[in-house]
Amino acid sequence: xxxxxxxxxxxxxxxxxxxxxxxxxxxxxxxxxxxxxxxxxxxxxxxxxxxxxxxxxxxxxxxxxxxxxxxxxxxxxxxxxxxxxxxxxxxxxxxxxxxxxxxxxxxxxxxxxxxxxxxxxxxxxxxxxxxxxxxxxxxxxxxxxxxxxxxxxxxxxxxxxxxxxxxxxxxxxxxxxxxxxxxxxxxxxxxxxxxxxxxxxxxxxxxxxxxxxxxxxxxxxxxxxxxxxxxxxxxxxxxxxxxxxxxxxxxxxxxxxxxxxxxxxxxxxxxxxxxxxxxxxxxxxxxxxxxxxxxxxxxxxxxxxxxxxxxxxxxxxxxxxxxxxxxxxxxxxxxxxxxxxxxxxxxxxxxxxxxxxxxxxxxxxxxxxxxxxxxxxxxxxxxxxxxxxxxxxxxxxxxxxxxxxxx
Amino acid sequence: xxxxxxxxxxxxxxxxxxxxxxxxxxxxxxxxxxxxxxxxxxxxxxxxxxxxxxxxxxxxxxxxxxxxxxxxxxxxxxxxxxxxxxxxxxxxxxxxxxxxxxxxxxxxxxxxxxxxxxxxxxxxxxxxxxxxxxxxxxxxxxxxxxxxxxxxxxxxxxxxxxxxxxxxxxxxxxxxxxxxxxxxxxxxxxxxxxxxxxxxxxxxxxxxxxxxxxxxxxxxxxxxxxxxxxxxxxxxxxxxxxxxxxxxxxxxxxxxxxxxxxxxxxxxx
Numbered sequence: 001x002x003x004x005x006x007x008x009x010x011x012x013x014x015x016x017x018x019x020x021x022x023x024x025x026x027x028x029x030x031x032x033x034x035x036x037x038x039x040x041x042x043x044x045x046x047x048x049x050x051x052x053x054x055x056x057x058x059x060x061x062x063x064x065x066x067x068x069x070x071x072x073x074x075x076x077x078x079x080x081x082x083x084x085x086x087x088x089x090x091x092x093x094x095x096x097x098x099x100x101x102x103x104x105x106x107x108x109x110x111x112x113x114x115x116x117x118x119x120x121x122x123x124x125x126x127x128x129x130x131x132x133x134x135x136x137x138x139x140x141x142x143x144x145x146x147x148x149x150x151x152x153x154x155x156x157x158x159x160x161x162x163x164x165x166x167x168x169x170x171x172x173x174x175x176x177x178x179x180x181x182x183x184x185x186x187x188x189x190x191x192x193x194x195x196x197x198x199x200x201x202x203x204x205x206x207x208x209x210x211x212x213x214x215x216x217x218x219x220x221x222x223x224x225x226x227x228x229x230x231x232x233x234x235x236x237x238x239x240x241x242x243x244x245x246x247x248x249x250x251x252x253x254x255x256x257x258x259x260x261x262x263x264x265x266x267x268x269x270x271x272x273x274x275x276x277x278x279x280x281x282x283x284x285x286x287x288x289x290x291x292x293x294x295x296x297x298x299x300x301x302x303x304x305x306x307x308x309x310x311x312x313x314x315x316x317x318x319x320x321x322x323x324x325x326x327x328x329x330x331x332x333x334x335x336x337x338x339x340x341x342x343x344x345x346x347x348x349x350x351x352x353x354x355x356x357x358x359x360x361x362x363x364x365x366x367x368x369x370x371x372x373x374x375x376x377x378x379x380x381x382x383x384x385x386x387x388x389x390x391x392x393x394x395x396x397x398x399x400x401x402x403x404x405x406x407x
Numbered sequence: 408x409x410x411x412x413x414x415x416x417x418x419x420x421x422x423x424x425x426x427x428x429x430x431x432x433x434x435x436x437x438x439x440x441x442x443x444x445x446x447x448x449x450x451x452x453x454x455x456x457x458x459x460x461x462x463x464x465x466x467x468x469x470x471x472x473x474x475x476x477x478x479x480x481x482x483x484x485x486x487x488x489x490x491x492x493x494x495x496x497x498x499x500x501x502x503x504x505x506x507x508x509x510x511x512x513x514x515x516x517x518x519x520x521x522x523x524x525x526x527x528x529x530x531x532x533x534x535x536x537x538x539x540x541x542x543x544x545x546x547x548x549x550x551x552x553x554x555x556x557x558x559x560x561x562x563x564x565x566x567x568x569x570x571x572x573x574x575x576x577x578x579x580x581x582x583x584x585x586x587x588x589x590x591x592x593x594x595x596x597x598x599x600x601x602x603x604x605x606x607x608x609x610x611x612x613x614x615x616x617x618x619x620x621x622x623x624x625x626x627x628x629x630x631x632x633x634x635x636x637x638x639x640x641x642x643x644x645x646x647x648x649x650x651x652x653x654x655x656x657x658x659x660x661x662x663x664x665x666x667x668x669x670x671x672x673x674x675x676x
């Protein structure tokens with residue numbers, strides 16, 4: 001793999017004005033959306049440094065989301081694993097139970113400032129859908145959430161939560177009936193209703209400016225973590241570990257540290273039933289660059305360029321693409337991308353639950369699984385921050401089913 | 408002169424408008440497409456727009472999405488799409504063929520390989536739905552060098568600045584998407600379309616053809632009065648869907664019937 005890390009002096013200057021991270025990103029969208037994307041870019045450029053907008057966002061994060069989220073030194077887990085010190089960034093403690101709310105709060109503010117009364121979203125595990133339905137309820141916006149029919153089935157609890165919050169959940173039966181198809185449907189809705197509708201994309205993918213603004217809204221994770229670990233340990237971490245589906249929680253943790261070259265970064269993809277077959281969701285590990293959902297990035301496709309169905313025990317990672325900034329960080333060598341299998345993630349889920357009394361989302365369990373290996377590899381005296389992107393309540397029935405129980 | 412330009416020249420001199428059917432290559436099965444293309448020409452098609460199937464056709468509606476799924480499910484590929492055009496050219500050297508689709512399969516094959524094979528097969532133009540002018544840097548120069556026209560979409564939301572950037576790059580014709588939304592949507596306001604076309608004509612000499620929302624002869628005729636051509640897709644694809652279990656002849660004859668109705672409605676003085 002190419003390693004051009006030394007050529008990049010400031011990772012914070014990406015993307016360029018046209019939304020490109022090196023060869024990745026950009027705006028591969030149909031003409032109907034281009035004006036809306038231009039408008040969104042212009043509005044975001046104007047607002048992101050606007051003191052009033054920042055103040056409103058920060059206030060919402062503090063008083064509605066409940067930030068800062070703790071950075072928790074997992075002492076028992078550290079002892080059990082016998083290697084590096086493990087710190088958990090507790091995004092699971094946010095309102096709605098995941099990091100997703102950081103972004104939806106930000107984008108709901110953009111929807112409010114753009115005067116659009118209707119928001120739409122796509123969701124895989126349902127965390128982004130719940131976060132969107134939540135902010136829509138709070139702001140009195142109409143909310144429609146697209147969700148693959150298969151995900152509707154395996155995430156019943158979150159579907160019910162969205163409906164209680166007043167959102168309309170539309171099961172998508174086309175294609176593979178998962179997140180990618182939900183994203184297609186949401187784009188279709190947006191194309192049709194672009195005048196009155198704001199599309200809240202849930203991850204750092206999609207056409208420019210989405211990868212940038214979703215990253216910016218989630219970068220609060222790393223800003224807090226950087227300050228917190230310096231307060232608690234008196235030093236920067238040696239490594240960061242986060243799961244990567246689309247990659248929003250990972251980029252949220254990484255971004256603030258990108259120019260700290262001594263901090264290693266690991267994005268953990270869904271290895272599913274193993275990387276040797278096709279039953280995984282690991283485009284950075286096993287895919288190649290292509291174009292999907294409005295950006296150029298690593299994707300999983302067959303020999304003819306058709307997007308492949310993916311598999312992960314975790315609905316939130318079950319996506320054949322990844323945010324373009326991750327593609328760029330991979331090629332530039334700044335971050336390493338690895339994978340954890342379903343089984344490894346489930347073991348990590350159980351281990352963290354039993355050892356620390358913290359039940360992580362199955363997505364986050366992938367990060368925990370890799371952190372276990374890395375902790376041993378790095379050894380004592382080193383520090384690892386693992387992003388606990390969400391809580392595991394929504395996954396309890398999935399785990400129970402694998403244990404042969406129906407609850 | 409390109410085959411597309413020659414076609415519009417001929418139509419112009421006859422005082423007629425172009426009828427451009429869209430079908431998805433390989434829908435419902437790969438063996439249906441070649442006979443269907445010949446039948447479309449027979450029924451009055453001036454240009455054929457051939458969809459390159461893609462697993463995630465985000466800007467298309469349910470009818471065309473399902474057409475893509477049928478084609479892929481029956482083993483259609485980009486290479487086979489190009490082979491069908493090669494076959495078509497064996498007996499038809501006049502009717503322009505434009506490939507319409509999404510970038511990823513083309514990226515996967517490689518821009519250079521794709522453009523080479525497309526030109527060799529006798530393809531005349533490309534319409535890449537998810538490649539706006541800003542992102543055409545890789546494909547556009549290769550396509551132009553190979554003599555392939557690049558058809559771009561213009562929509563009701565396209566700003567003046569964007570329109571100028573598009574006409575700078577566009578060749579062949581301009582594809583005006585008559586309404587906001589996806590393919591197969593229902594209503595079409597011909598007066599609005601006419602106003603928009605009048606404005607566009609002040610800025611380009613390219614033919615402007617209108618698609619989206621045209622599903623019967625009467626609408627086709629009304630649109631043909633104001634545009635250089637009429638593109639019809641979802642209405643034909645729905646017939647293919649309804650006839651999918653039938654043989655190629657039956658499917659072709661049903662699809663041709665609607666296209667023939669449109670042709671006669673458009674040609675009526």
